Amino acid sequence: MPEQIEQTAPHETADPHRASSDAAPRKSDTAVVRDALGVGIAVGLSGFAFGVTSAGAGLSVLQSCLLSLLVFTGASQFALVGALGAGGNPFAAAAGAFFLGARNAFYGLRLSGLLGYRALAKPFAAHWVIDETSAVTLAQPDRHSARLGFTVTGLSLYVLWNLTTLAGALGAEALGDTAAWGLDAAGPAVFLALLAPMLRTTVERAAAGLAVVLMLVTLPVLPAGVPVLVSALAAPAVLLVQGARSRKTSGAEEESR
Template sequence: MVGSDGVEPGTGKPDRAVVRDSLGVGVAVGLSGFAFGVTSVGAGLDLLQTCALSLLVFTGASQFALVGALAAGGNPFTAAAGAFFLGTRNAFYGLRLSQLLALPRAVRPFAAHWVIDETAAVSLAQPDRRAARIGFTVTGLTLYVLWNLTTLLGALGAEAIGDTAAWGLDAAGPAVFLALLAPMLRTATERAVAGLAVLLGLGFLPVLPAGVPVLVAALAAPAVLWLKGRGEAGR
């Protein structure tokens, strides 16, 4: 007999194991908020603006993309556009998680704020709906609290030391961004998209205004998918 979530009874994962794995992900990634706080203040944002980004945006890759573009002298609207397009992937996570978690309607608007790479990965890795709900909740809560706390600490620290570039901390943001991105590149297509995006971004960096190369790099995905489709059609 199969349950409503498509899993046979008795094959679920123990709650303790789900909580342990979720806490591990939440703590490991949540500590990266320190690097964001340092990077954001180094890019010219103040303490309140930095903390507001973590509280209201709460998606690390988009936050790092935004402050990175601003640090390079980019137009705020261009920087925001790049961050927005990078964050649209969370909408696709939401479509899948809405079916998997089947949360009450009143809870969904609040849960949507926690739909990010880490909560989606933990939830989708679970064998049944109960474990997925626990994983989503524990990962989201742990990550949200730690990310915002370490963002505050990083921002306070950056304000205290002054020029972050003099300490080499201006490289913290890009380093953490790459660390978050690298584990997601599992297939040849994903690696091809990433490689082409890097080439486009670096190639147009000297000739386009700051922030615009990020938008150009977004063309890598449709380009690779188009070439892949042509290759498969020609077989």
């Protein structure tokens, strides 16, 4: 009888790590690096447009480069230099950029547990927590692939973004008046190009549409930089409406039962 127990026990004991591995096969490092580099290079080239926009807004080459080195979140950078270029109050411009960049804190909460970095490494990793690195990291099936995807995306995007920022700022400085060349539209165009693929659900599209309407309505009457803050109200407004509709639908279903 003891011999039977010794023979059957190994078959009856499940290995949770093995089961997890069978359910989600590990992705090859080559595939992770390929995907991460694709994102890093594609988005990193947009730093050229930021450099041009920043120089057109009156910032020096050094100021433009420092923004990319220290801030490193494209949407916030474009919002900041756009407001400054329109003659907005620096504090209002900074506030708009801050609210746009605040979303990265929520990404960080999710990625912290997934990546599992030690306390000393977290402050350095936090600088690379942006939309693109979060998307690549969250798409991976295991911690090893997640760390690899995060590192390759963050490194390639950070290096290329800063190099193209420098190139764009130097080029705009050499050209002189960027508005005369039509380059002042480069920043808004790239901003929209980065934003559009993220609008996948009806709620997200509704929030973006309402934000545009708020911007167009308030732009002629409010100081530069303030319309960006007003447009931020679009998201909570759409969520409130969506919540009210959901409660109404749930109530109607309960009554029909």
